[in-house]
Amino acid sequence: xxxxxxxxxxxxxxxxxxxxxxxxxxxxxxxxxxxxxxxxxxxxxxxxxxxxxxxxxxxxxxxxxxxxxxxxxxxxxxxxxxxxxxxxxxxxxxxxxxxxxxxxxxxxxxxxxxxxxxxxxxxxxxxxxxxxxxxxxxxxxxxxxxxxxxxxxxxxxxxxxxxxxxxxxxxxxxxxxxxxxxxxxxxxxxxxxxxxxxxxxxxxxxxxxxxxxxxxxxxxxxxxxxxxxxxxxxxxxxxxxxxxxxxxxxxxxxxxxxxxxxxxxxxxxxxxxxxxxxxxxxxxxxxxxxxxxxxxxxxxxxxxxxxxxxxxxxxxxxxxxxxxxxxxxxxxxxxxxxxxxxxxxxxxxxxxxxxxxxxxxxxxxxxxxxxxxxxxxxxxxxxxxxxxxxxxxxxxxxxxxxxxxxxxxxxxxxxxxxxxxxxxxxxxxxxxxxxxxxxxxxxxxxxxxxxxxxxxxxxxxxxxxxxxxxxxxxxxxxxxxxxxx
Numbered sequence: 462x463x464x465x466x467x468x469x470x471x472x473x474x475x476x477x478x479x480x481x482x483x484x485x486x487x488x489x490x491x492x493x494x495x496x497x498x499x500x501x502x503x504x505x506x507x508x509x510x511x512x513x514x515x516x517x518x519x520x521x522x523x524x525x526x527x528x529x530x531x532x533x534x535x536x537x538x539x540x541x542x543x544x545x546x547x548x549x550x551x552x553x554x555x556x557x558x559x560x561x562x563x564x565x566x567x568x569x570x571x572x573x574x575x576x577x578x579x580x581x582x583x584x585x586x587x588x589x590x591x592x593x594x595x596x597x598x599x600x601x602x603x604x605x606x607x608x609x610x611x612x613x614x615x616x617x618x619x620x621x622x623x624x625x626x627x628x629x630x631x632x633x634x635x636x637x638x639x640x641x642x643x644x645x646x647x648x649x650x651x652x653x654x655x656x657x658x659x660x661x662x663x664x665x666x667x668x669x670x671x672x673x674x675x676x677x678x679x680x681x682x683x684x685x686x687x688x689x690x691x692x693x694x695x696x697x698x699x700x701x702x703x704x705x706x707x708x709x710x711x712x713x714x715x716x717x718x719x720x721x722x723x724x725x726x727x728x729x730x731x732x733x734x735x736x737x738x739x740x741x742x743x744x745x746x747x748x749x750x751x752x753x754x755x756x757x758x759x760x761x762x763x764x765x766x767x768x769x770x771x772x773x774x775x776x777x778x779x780x781x782x783x784x785x786x787x788x789x790x791x792x793x794x795x796x797x798x799x800x801x802x803x804x805x806x807x808x809x810x811x812x813x814x815x816x817x818x819x820x821x822x823x824x825x826x827x828x829x830x831x832x833x834x835x836x837x838x839x840x841x842x843x844x845x846x847x848x849x850x851x852x853x854x855x856x857x858x859x860x861x862x863x864x865x866x867x868x869x870x871x872x873x874x875x876x877x878x879x880x881x882x883x884x885x886x887x888x889x890x891x892x893x894x895x896x897x898x899x900x901x902x903x904x905x906x907x908x909x910x911x912x913x914x915x916x917x918x919x920x921x922x923x924x925x926x927x928x929x930x931x932x933x934x935x936x937x938x939x940x941x942x943x944x945x946x
Contacts, residue, residue, distance in 0.1 A: 627931035632763035636919035640670035651690035671730035687717035704755035707909030711745035715755030728943035753911025775920035788912030796907035822848035840884035
């Protein structure tokens with residue numbers, strides 16, 4: 462982190478933090494999510510090496526939070542609260558950045574500018590860092606479809622842009638609530654109308670990137686709709702459809718999520734998440750209509766296999782009604798391609814919930830844990846109490862799976878800019894060398910065990926293990942998106 466801060470500071474002092482050494486046009490004051498976005502812009506400039514550092518490998522040099530590999534304990538990683546030239550709450554002083562010119566007009570929402578130079582933030586407490594503020598975003602154009610209705614955040618870097626800048630590009634990116642890549646043209650998902658079987662793709666609002674829920678509401682008016690496809694925004698074509706069923710257990714085809722079952726606001730816009738419901742009948746023999754919710758893709762492109770490194774995150778919910786009394790397993794991540802339990806280390810997915818009888822952390826839950834097949838782990842074992850509960854309305858859950866026998870779990874309140882390293886250290890015994898197969902699942906276990914429940918808003922799978930600096934920026938973007946606001 463210190464390396465990242467110093468590099469940004471040097472660029473700022475030279476006046477060439479980004480955009481071809483643009484001159485500072487004026488100093489602006491910023492607060493709240495705008496300050497976070499300005500800070501994010503400048504920090505991305507440092508990661509990408511917009512000037513003298515352009516030839517260096519992206520994302521190098523950012524060290525993690527306070528989590529030690531030997532003990533597995535972690536510290537907070539935060540983007541800091543950026544003031545208008547004053548001291549930040551946990552990341553040191555930061556000066557305000559310059560404001561960029563207006564962006565291109567049109568349906569794309571305009572081009573985001575990196576802005577003028579600002580002072581780099583100091584190091585924070587608990588492994589955190591406060592980034593210096595960058596410039597504001599260019600003013601985007603409007604389209605006739607949402608003119609006057611899309612007054613949300615400017616179209617700055619999204620999670621997949623941040624991961625790419627850090628050298629860990631997205632291989633899959635799924636969300637029904639917002640765009641996760643600034644270059645992605647849409648759509649986000651597809652809904653199916655029960656009355657006639659017709660489908661409709663749902664896009665996003667050009668400036669904010671929030672899902673165009675009005676299009677869903679119009680198409681589904683007076684009818685029942687389900688979410689039939691969750692499109693992959695990475696460009697790899699890893700789209701998710703309902704699971705065809707397990708090859709050994711839970712052989713039934715899973716249910717599609719009810720399209721309007723999980724409404725929320727995101728940056729002032731109404732959107733819909735995915736409500737995963739469970740098969741509560743036991744024995745994987747539900748009556749018709751009693752199946753659990755599950756989405757899957759067995760033949761994928763670019764997803765990690767074997768002991769290859771990867772990063773996974775999702776935004777979910779720690780509210781009791783979201784996950785309570787849930788069985789195995791509400792997962793998002795890397796699973797078997799044959800829809801079977803192929804043994805220990807053949808999957809690597811984020812598990813979120815109360816442990817499903819397989820594992821637990823400290824406190825009463827819920828916890829962010831790793832489903833590695835035939836075991837759900839909170840750290841080096843299934844009962845590591847340093848991995849503490851995260852009972853927030855909106856939770857960021859992170860799994861960083863490295864090659865060579867280590868992994869990390871991070872968690873945070875998606876309504877703040879802080880992530881905490883819950884564990885960083887050796888994998889559990891029997892899982893040192895992974896045997897990942899590279900399929901993708903949402904809502905069930907690797908063998909299609911569909912007894913879990915949970916809320917899903919967005920999720921990403923990358924190539925390579927992301928640094929703590931990159932995850933800090935991703936969390937800042939999640940916070941700035943405005944979950945529940």
